[in-house]
Amino acid sequence: MTVLFWFRNDLRLADNPGLFEAAKKGQVLPIYIMDEHLSDFKMGSASKWWLHHSLKNLDASLDCKLNVYAGRPMDVLIDLVKKHNITAVYWNRCYEPDRINDDSKIKAYLKSIAVECQSFNGSLLWEPWEVLKGDKTYYKVFTPYYRNGCLKAGMPRTPLPKPAQLSCIKDKDAITIDALSLIPKIHWYDQMEETWQIGEQSALNRCESFLNEGLLGYKELRNNPAKRNVSRLSPHLHFGEISPNQVWHAALAVGTVRGVENDLDCFLSELGWREFSYYLLYHFPKLPRQNFQPKFDAFPWIQNEGFLKAWQSGQTGYPIVDAGMRQLWQTGYMHNRVRMIVGSFLIKNLKLHWHHGADWFWDCLVDADLASNSASWQWVAGSGADASPYFRIFNPVLQGQKFDADGEYTRCFVPELKDLPSKYLFNPWTAPDHVLRASGVVLDRDYPRPIVDLARSRDEALLAYKEKVMPPEPVDF
DNA sequence: TGAAATGTTGGGGCG
DNA sequence: ACGCCCCAACATTTC
Numbered sequence: 428m429t430v431l432f433w434f435r436n437d438l439r440l441a442d443n444p445g446l447f448e449a450a451k452k453g454q455v456l457p458i459y460i461m462d463e464h465l466s467d468f469k470m471g472s473a474s475k476w477w478l479h480h481s482l483k484n485l486d487a488s489l490d491c492k493l494n495v496y497a498g499r500p501m502d503v504l505i506d507l508v509k510k511h512n513i514t515a516v517y518w519n520r521c522y523e524p525d526r527i528n529d530d531s532k533i534k535a536y537l538k539s540i541a542v543e544c545q546s547f548n549g550s551l552l553w554e555p556w557e558v559l560k561g562d563k564t565y566y567k568v569f570t571p572y573y574r575n576g577c578l579k580a581g582m583p584r585t586p587l588p589k590p591a592q593l594s595c596i597k598d599k600d601a602i603t604i605d606a607l608s609l610i611p612k613i614h615w616y617d618q619m620e621e622t623w624q625i626g627e628q629s630a631l632n633r634c635e636s637f638l639n640e641g642l643l644g645y646k647e648l649r650n651n652p653a654k655r656n657v658s659r660l661s662p663h664l665h666f667g668e669i670s671p672n673q674v675w676h677a678a679l680a681v682g683t684v685r686g687v688e689n690d691l692d693c694f695l696s697e698l699g700w701r702e703f704s705y706y707l708l709y710h711f712p713k714l715p716r717q718n719f720q721p722k723f724d725a726f727p728w729i730q731n732e733g734f735l736k737a738w739q740s741g742q743t744g745y746p747i748v749d750a751g752m753r754q755l756w757q758t759g760y761m762h763n764r765v766r767m768i769v770g771s772f773l774i775k776n777l778k779l780h781w782h783h784g785a786d787w788f789w790d791c792l793v794d795a796d797l798a799s800n801s802a803s804w805q806w807v808a809g810s811g812a813d814a815s816p817y818f819r820i821f822n823p824v825l826q827g828q829k830f831d832a833d834g835e836y837t838r839c840f841v842p843e844l845k846d847l848p849s850k851y852l853f854n855p856w857t858a859p860d861h862v863l864r865a866s867g868v869v870l871d872r873d874y875p876r877p878i879v880d881l882a883r884s885r886d887e888a889l890l891a892y893k894e895k896v897m898p899p900e901p902v903d904f
Numbered sequence: 905t906g907a908a909a910t911g912t913t914g915g916g917g918c919g
Numbered sequence: 920a921c922g923c924c925c926c927a928a929c930a931t932t933t934c
Contacts, residue, residue, distance in 0.1 A: 763905090771906090818934045825906085882908095
């Protein structure tokens with residue numbers, strides 16, 4: 428019999444539950460479908476670039492038997508099931524709301540024509556519908572969700588090996604990966620090619636080298652954007668080149684080293700935050716567009732194209748913000764600490780809606796992920812579940828001084844300021860003239876002055892929050 | 905997974 | 920020696 432296995436965000440052979448089961452049944456028709464019609468969130472440019480390379484890599488590991496199509500999955504699957512006498516269709520579940528709806532239609536249709544259809548869990552440690560509070564509602568606060576919901580529910584499944592026997596067939600009518608035109612015409616991704624190694628083996632290597640070289644000290648050093656104490660696994664996890672189960676168990680295996688316990692717990696809880704994002708998206712499908720806390724609908728966001736362009740292009744006049752935005756543009760990635768800083772700045776100092784930040788990240792990030800992106804922007808905005816309180820406003824000068832004290836990260840991405848002493852690196856407009864001269868910096872010419880005043884924009888944001896968002900005090904007679 | 909304002913404390917200079 | 924002021928260093932409160 429021939430089983431169709433539909434690859435989605437699980438572009439790997441090891442620990443792939445759907446593929447593992449398909450391979451046991453007989454011949455496998457492995458396919459990937461590029462569906463550009465499903466949701467409002469079309470895949471961004473950086474993600475497409477990554478996907479291109481990831482598909483090439485997967486194809487190679489399948490002896491060039493990956494079958495690629497473009498179109499609506501329902502149409503593609505119906506054709507293939509007829510043409511190849513498919514008796515079963517397997518896939519690993521996706522959790523984006525539109526994908527869930529479409530998948531359930533497909534599953535119902537396949538069952539109606541007597542084709543076996545099974546979905547598996549290949550990308551989450553705990554199923555969102557299985558983790559509930561005592562009253563059967565879903566958790567809205569991370570810590571109880573993670574500790575009482577997830578961890579007490581049991582240890583995540585241990586990873587599966589690659590299928591022992593995998594006999595794939597090639598469909599002559601499949602198109603090539605190149606025909607998907609995933610690589611942009613404009614050649615802006617040179618530095619991305621230098622930054623990333625894509626594919627299943629690279630993901631495993633990245634995981635191993637992080638655990639060996641970056642886990643010790645993770646809890647503190649992960650906040651320093653110049654240090655290599657973050658895993659940088661997010662794009663690999665997004666495309667499923669590695670599963671969270673593989674990461675979880677690999678981390679546990681090295682977590683027996685003395686002195687690393689707190690670092691390990693902290694790292695595992697970051698996988699927990701990824702789960703929490705999917706969990707929130709599952710239970711609150713409007714998360715990508717709608718404030719999780721509706722009271723934030725009343726916040727007076729402003730429209731300002733100039734502010735948005737300055738933020739996107741890394742020309743805000745705040746070096747740590749600009750460094751982050753340029754890292755994003757050049758490498759398709761931004762360090763987590765800096766994501767929080769630029770997010771806080773966009774929302775609270777510029778007072779632009781978090782949608783603008785989420786949309787830009789969606790297009791630029793190689794790890795763009797609907798669940799993580801939506802949940803994290805709402806977290807920064809204060810409108811999310813268990814969010815950062817609105818009044819927690821980052822000061823980009825202090826954040827730079829605190830987490831990039833020697834300026835290594837900022838100098839790398841804002842090279843026009845590289846000769847400024849650290850004392851003035853994060854607030855160059857306060858530098859005395861002779862210091863600017865000695866560093867070869869002319870403000871406005873080489874680097875912009877701040878586009879907003881920190882203290883004033885902060886006060887305005889707090890006032891707007893207090894007046895428009897905070898519920899009025901009940902009047903007590 | 906803040907920052908700024910405000911409050912408290914204690915040592916040292918000084919009349 | 921004593922009280923007073925100043926201010927740094929923390930701690931607490933507030934947004």
